[in-house]
Amino acid sequence: MRDFLGRFRYQVAVFVAVLGPGFITANVDNDPGGIYTYSAAGARFGYLPLWTLVPITLLLIIVQEMCSRMGAVTGKGLSDLIREEFGLRITFVMMALLVLVNLANVMSEFAGVASSLGLFGISKYLTVPLSAIAVWFLVVRGNYQSVEKIFLFACVLYFSYIISGFLVKPDWKQAAIRSVEPQLMLDPGYIYMLIGMVGTTIAPWMQFYLQSAVVEKGVSVKDYAASRIEVIVGCIVTDVVAFFIIVACAGAIWSVAPKDIQEASEAASALKPFGKYAFFLFSAGLFNAAIFSACILPLSTAYSVCEGLGFESGVNKRLREAPIFYFLYTLLIVVGAGLVLIPKFPLVQMILFSQVLNGMLLPLVLIFMILLINKRDLMGEWINPRWLNLASWVSVVMIIGLSLAYLGIQLRGMH
């Protein structure tokens, strides 16, 4: 009995010890862009899009599981592996793209900060610089363990969406039915919305961040079983949050009058009739998501680039020891936040442009991942089994196809 208890305690300890990377990565996925997409889906189509969450979760799990497995088995980050296996030139091109993409992403996160706090009537000229400084200090002055704890706490704050979902008192019966019953319509808007949901879910930076975080956490092959569960649970939690965002908007907006919304903050405002708490929680959730992603993205980018190109990196290093790391990190925050503050800056076009780059980079990253995870000298017995390889290729081809389609529609919309 003591043995059993001992083992149980050990298993729990292992799970707690690996907790972090999967949860954080999956949750950052619900950044302001993601929240807008889900809100728009709920506002326009009500409960209809809910069924897509199950396949989206599966795709997310397949992709993320590969990353965390590579991290645990090789003990190296994704950009490390790409560098070692495919050389410096390819790595350089990928890293250059990644910096560009993430710069635009950081910008849209700060735009999210501006619009969410704008709901409370605070000027962006106050909120954006202050949050940029806060983000910079949080990571530079903290160490990884404490920063990760703050990030995990930020994950918990996503529960505000679940509560606001309840406060709206949506039609739960409909929601339940639509979650399991696929609905296809040949309506261009509907198809566009479905593609958009997948497009915002899987981004290139996530793979780099997740794998590095797994490595940094020191997850070993022995703990991998626990780490895999963590990744899967993280993905599920993320899409549960997405579920409640859609449901809240379906209940608050669609059931009154279906309409197109332009911004996530518009969805928050629409929740006002359901009490100030519903509104407050939704907007606070939006702010949390924006600032959380604004912390992770610059950090993850600086890490990936420095790992791949062989510069010293890490928040535990001092400025003098890792100058390029801190330079990149600071640059992304300063430029990302600065652009939001320029009056009449073409923000929407920039975000669109970042999605174009995202769409170009993602296929590369995913294909490299599958190639790497099938190398026996790297992965040993942990290479993809055949069925998983099939599933991965199918998922990757689907994700690439959908992102490209998303991209195409976006670009056509530009004219």
Place this chain on the structure above:
Amino acid sequence: MADRFLFFTELLAMPVLDLKGRRLGRVRDAALVPLVHSSRIDRLLIGGGEAWLSVRYDQVRSITLGKGISLSDEQLTPYHDDEYMLRIARDLLDQQIIDVTGRKVVRVNDVTMGIVTDGIRDTLRLLEVDIGVRSIVRRLFQGAMPPTWIRRLQDPIPPNSIRWEFANVLEPDPLRRLRLNITYQKLEEMHPADLADIVEELPPAEREAIFETIDSEAAAEALSEVEDPKMQASILESLETEKAADIVEEMSPDEAADVLSELEEETSEEILDEMDSADTTEVRELLEFEEDTAGGMMNTEFVSLHENASVMDALAALRGNEDLLDGLNTLFLVDSEERLSASIPLARLFVASGAAKLKDLASETRIEVSVDEKQDRVTELFDKYNLLTLPVVDEEGKLAGVITADDVISILRQR
């Protein structure tokens, strides 16, 4: 000394010409045979037709940048993978190595070689391993523009290189290490804290290879300095039980107990069984205590004397415990039942006469804790009374061990 130098990026794709000046092919890689010579490029591998050919160093007449490599002997053998070769492009470029003088892990971008001319032939000697921006520029433009242009382009950038003698190549496979004459002896001479920083950055396979290879004493010191207890445990678990036991034997009992307590009970029991029984008693006793109590924090490296002893007796006792002297700052007096009766700051011995009773030199207030005292209370006592050493007593008041300020600092830092 070499009169000219050549970068590996320049050597790659250099044409190789036979006696009549006809082109045989281009250089694809170059290899050292470390067992024969530690820095001479022994083979050039050239690719012309289907198979690669291998050029021995003594078949080369001249090597000229811009012209190519002229041979003095065209009897070339086809290349087949030789286990005794360290191939630069395959085994060194883009891989991580340890910079022994700079005490860090770096990634190789390029290699600088010297062309040594002895009248008969030109030979290449590996001089430096290049890291940093300058060599990245060379890699990026290699093959895209003439070498002389690249040299001009990179010139303004300050070089960043490691002398080949101080570059330690990493190889997890022990057999291959032997064949390539890779040792980790240079690492043994590093400060254990530096070595610990390095192994913390390495992937698990390389990390384990280092601990497997270096002598047990250096390994024990470095292992004690590794900050993350989880990593300490995973290192020990990965080693052969016998080697793990050798390392643990070299550690002080309290550190050994700390590390072993992180392992699964089965594994730590195996290691203890393998150790010399004389060393294990104390470790086993320490293992009984909960980690976050005084018992779990304490070590058993103290000097105690009978309460009637004189300064002379104390000096004799110190001579008998020379291995403890480095960290010692307090002596303890016990009664005939081994119960703690007083603490004596070591420095007081210097100003006392030889015949003086130790009792009279004792600190005015006796501060002690019991083995099951909570960690927080212990750190509080250190702060309140400005302690360097705190005695720990068991239920019967017998002196069981001491907690020293460095233990407390480590605990506070981990928070």
